[in-house]
Amino acid sequence: MGHTVMTYGKQRRNGQRTKFGNLTYAAEREVFLGKKARRWNEPLSMIDAREILTRCGLADWVTKRVPGSEGHGWCRKADKTIGLGSHAPTWIVIHEAAHALSPTLGHNATFRMWYVALVRQEMGDYWAERLTLAFKRHGLKVATPTTNEGEQS
Numbered sequence: 001m002g003h004t005v006m007t008y009g010k011q012r013r014n015g016q017r018t019k020f021g022n023l024t025y026a027a028e029r030e031v032f033l034g035k036k037a038r039r040w041n042e043p044l045s046m047i048d049a050r051e052i053l054t055r056c057g058l059a060d061w062v063t064k065r066v067p068g069s070e071g072h073g074w075c076r077k078a079d080k081t082i083g084l085g086s087h088a089p090t091w092i093v094i095h096e097a098a099h100a101l102s103p104t105l106g107h108n109a110t111f112r113m114w115y116v117a118l119v120r121q122e123m124g125d126y127w128a129e130r131l132t133l134a135f136k137r138h139g140l141k142v143a144t145p146t147t148n149e150g151e152q153s
């Protein structure tokens, strides 16, 4: 699938309001922008976001609010920083946490493995299954702990 934009923040920096940066975005939005997912799509306080990150094993990461980036987020491994827009909801925090836990940046099968695992931990089996099925519908692989990194998409 070639080059992918890593984060929502970067995706918007050129002023492009792209529909979906890639298929991973398309799948997650199908799941988390639906009515049933409303509670997971509420803006989180920084305290709540930090609690999620701590439960994900990322207590030593820095979080920062990114003015103007609304519901979006980004992850920067170099200085262990996760940026969150003022309306970033639970699933975005988890998306960025999955980047932080993946060995490489990008939306590959290992990223999706972490994403599903963290969704299961924070939201429960129902949403983890919904997300897994959405990835499958889009032809996206989800790694298991023993598989190699898949293609980015």
Ligand SMILES: [Zn+2]
Binding pocket: 006, 007, 008, 095, 099, 106, 107
């Ligand atoms: Zn991402």
